Amino acid sequence: MMIDRPTADPHSDRKDFNNIKRLLPYVWDFKGRVILALSCLILSKVAIVGMPLLLKEIVDALDGKQLLAVDSPEKVMLTLPLLFLLAYGVLRLMASLFNELRDVIFARVRYHAMRSISKRVLNHLYSLSLSYHLDRKTGGITRDLERGTNSLSSILNYLVFNIFPTAAEFIFVAIILLGKYQPHFALITFSTVIIYIVFTFLVSNWRMHYRHEMNQHESQANTYAVDGMLNYETVKYFTNEAYELNQYDNTLNKWERAAVKSQASMSLLNFGQGIIITIGVTLMMVFAAQGVVDGNMTIGDLVLVNVMMLQLFIPLGLLGIIYRSLKYSLADMDMMLKLLDTRQEVKDIENAKVLQVSESVIRFDNVCFDYNKDRKILEMVSFDIPSGQKVAVVGPSGAGKSTLARLLFRFYDVDSGSISIDGQNINSVTQTSLRDNVGIVPQDTVLFNYTIEHNIRYANLDASETEIQQAAKHANIHDFIDSLPDGYQTVVGERGLKLSGGEKQRIAIARVILKNPRILVFDEATSSLDSHSEQLILESLKEVAEKHTTLVIAHRLSTIIDADNIIVLDKGKVVEQGTHQQLLELDGLYAHLWQLQQEEESAAAEEEEGAAI
Ligand SMILES: Nc1ncnc2c1ncn2[C@@H]1O[C@H](COP(=O)(O)OP(=O)(O)O)[C@@H](O)[C@H]1O
Ligand SMILES: [Mg+2]
Numbered sequence: 260m261m262i263d264r265p266t267a268d269p270h271s272d273r274k275d276f277n278n279i280k281r282l283l284p285y286v287w288d289f290k291g292r293v294i295l296a297l298s299c300l301i302l303s304k305v306a307i308v309g310m311p312l313l314l315k316e317i318v319d320a321l322d323g324k325q326l327l328a329v330d331s332p333e334k335v336m337l338t339l340p341l342l343f344l345l346a347y348g349v350l351r352l353m354a355s356l357f358n359e360l361r362d363v364i365f366a367r368v369r370y371h372a373m374r375s376i377s378k379r380v381l382n383h384l385y386s387l388s389l390s391y392h393l394d395r396k397t398g399g400i401t402r403d404l405e406r407g408t409n410s411l412s413s414i415l416n417y418l419v420f421n422i423f424p425t426a427a428e429f430i431f432v433a434i435i436l437l438g439k440y441q442p443h444f445a446l447i448t449f450s451t452v453i454i455y456i457v458f459t460f461l462v463s464n465w466r467m468h469y470r471h472e473m474n475q476h477e478s479q480a481n482t483y484a485v486d487g488m489l490n491y492e493t494v495k496y497f498t499n500e501a502y503e504l505n506q507y508d509n510t511l512n513k514w515e516r517a518a519v520k521s522q523a524s525m526s527l528l529n530f531g532q533g534i535i536i537t538i539g540v541t542l543m544m545v546f547a548a549q550g551v552v553d554g555n556m557t558i559g560d561l562v563l564v565n566v567m568m569l570q571l572f573i574p575l576g577l578l579g580i581i582y583r584s585l586k587y588s589l590a591d592m593d594m595m596l597k598l599l600d601t602r603q604e605v606k607d608i609e610n611a612k613v614l615q616v617s618e619s620v621i622r623f624d625n626v627c628f629d630y631n632k633d634r635k636i637l638e639m640v641s642f643d644i645p646s647g648q649k650v651a652v653v654g655p656s657g658a659g660k661s662t663l664a665r666l667l668f669r670f671y672d673v674d675s676g677s678i679s680i681d682g683q684n685i686n687s688v689t690q691t692s693l694r695d696n697v698g699i700v701p702q703d704t705v706l707f708n709y710t711i712e713h714n715i716r717y718a719n720l721d722a723s724e725t726e727i728q729q730a731a732k733h734a735n736i737h738d739f740i741d742s743l744p745d746g747y748q749t750v751v752g753e754r755g756l757k758l759s760g761g762e763k764q765r766i767a768i769a770r771v772i773l774k775n776p777r778i779l780v781f782d783e784a785t786s787s788l789d790s791h792s793e794q795l796i797l798e799s800l801k802e803v804a805e806k807h808t809t810l811v812i813a814h815r816l817s818t819i820i821d822a823d824n825i826i827v828l829d830k831g832k833v834v835e836q837g838t839h840q841q842l843l844e845l846d847g848l849y850a851h852l853w854q855l856q857q858e859e860e861s862a863a864a865e866e867e868e869g870a871a872i
Pocket of ligand 1: 390393630655656657658659661
């Protein structure tokens with residue numbers, strides 16, 4: 260849960276620039292709107308800059324000295340200022356109107372860009388391999404995604420609603436000052452703005468680490484709080500509430516101190532900015548007053564210069580905050596774009612064909628595999644599963660049995676050797692067509708936090724209610740579901756936690772039955788069931804498996820006595836294979852395991868009763 264936002268790094272500007280460039284295509288989906296919004300922005304700024312110009316005319320029109328110069332002062336007195344005042348009001352309205360129009364027009368661009376990039380990232384996440392997802396915490400991924408899309412919105416906001424408009428206003432002001440007055444007015448404005456910006460950047464960079472510290476302590480405190488809540492029961496078991504609270508409060512204490520420093524440095528920044536503006540405006544006013552005294556400027560000019568300058572610094576006042584937020588947003592954006600840059604490990608080859616299943620003969624041929632280079636998991640594993648037969652894999656825990664199932668499903672690619680179905684190497688067919696034909700009941704079943712019905716229907720989204728109930732009956736879970744107050748509409752809780760292991764496994768079996776693939780893999784599918792339920796399911800599984808090519812990974816040997824072939828796997832190698840009878844006669848590892856399990860049968864049965872609730 261720690262937020263590791265990068266602090267200002269000298270190489271980041273280039274990277275930030277490239278990242279912004281990568282966002283442009285998403286914005287450019289709505290070229291017309293972007294151009295329209297930018298036009299509104301310019302119109303609104305023209306109106307804003309026009310206001311002090313009009314104000315000057317109003318002041319001059321009302322100015323006694325000027326009035327004396329005109330023939331009939333009364334007439335001017337009435338009409339001219341009134342006209343200017345009306346025009347002033349209209350300009351004010353225009354500025355506001357175009358401002359709002361710009362927001363409305365741009366909203367579509369912004370939200371559409373957020374939507375397309377979120378979708379693109381999520382799509383990419385689905386295409387990444389299982390190993391990527393096992394390595395990363397899901398919380399971290401969703402956080403990066405959420406922050407990334409929000410940062411896209413913020414970056415666009417800052418650019419379109421603040422940085423561009425301020426730059427536009429600055430240009431207009433410079434043009435007016437240069438056109439109307441002596442060059443030193445433009446010079447003072449220009450230098451004040453530059454000094455202001457440089458000062459803001461320097462101070463913002465310096466005080467960034469207080470914010471950084473604040474964020475770190477804040478998320479650390481959150482981690483303590485969330486972790487404590489997640490482990491609520493454990494905290495209570497050991498009466499460690501005080502310890503947890505202390506940890507939390509210590510971190511908040513550090514947060515508090517950093518927050519105060521952050522606030523103080525913020526005030527320093529604001530005050531410094533105030534000094535710079537005051538010096539600039541005062542200088543301008545001194546020169547303008549001199550101009551009025553010398554007679555080459557009017558009172559109206561003095562007002563114009565003053566108002567224009569103050570107006571220009573209103574959006575600049577937010578510069579410090581925007582600079583910091585922009586930095587954070589760019590860092591968040593970078594995290595999200597990094598997700599997009601993650602390489603797909605398991606990939607369809609070019610022109611991958613659709614898997615054609617007829618006999619569904621499976622062949623593992625000299626398969627070698629490891630998750631990490633330093634530890635071999637499978638070594639030269641070879642075996643066949645003939646059409647419609649049931650082959651069992653047994654062996655000690657950690658031997659690599661589940662890995663075989665993951666490789667067959669192509670969650671990982673083999674390092675050498677090959678796996679083929681009906682003579683087609685699974686690396687050469689599309690992943691979708693492969694997975695459509697293979698049904699797996701995994702060792703640990705995780706369910707969606709929806710209804711039981713939804714979880715079973717997940718195998719075939721078009722399935723009717725009858726089909727779902729049929730599958731549930733086959734998996735020996737229908738009666739249980741029926742006995743629940745909400746029946747099939749029972750919500751199973753996060754990851755299915757409201758159900759026992761055995762119930763979850765039977766739901767997993769039901770949904771594979773509903774999927775009805777040609778090839779079935781059961782990975783210790785009945786391991787969390789008590790002997791009684793196990794026998795019931797084994798009966799129905801036998802029925803289902805009859806028409807299928809089946810790979811059964813078994814913990815309890817008694818469940819696979821009837822297998823056509825039994826592979827004994829130990830430390831990633833096939834050490835024995837044959838039928839139950841042949842293996843017993845061989846008197847090797849299998850016979851040894853069998854004997855152990857027979858001996859422990861009664862004791863184990865009791866334990867199972869206890870474990871399978
Ligand atoms: N994603 C992974 N990364 C690294 N090692 C793994 C991973 N998954 C499993 N392993 C290791 O591979 C070995 C075989 O695992 P597995 O096939 O699940 O064994 P089992 O025969 O009990 O089903 C185990 O020692 C396990 O620790
Ligand atoms: Mg396993």
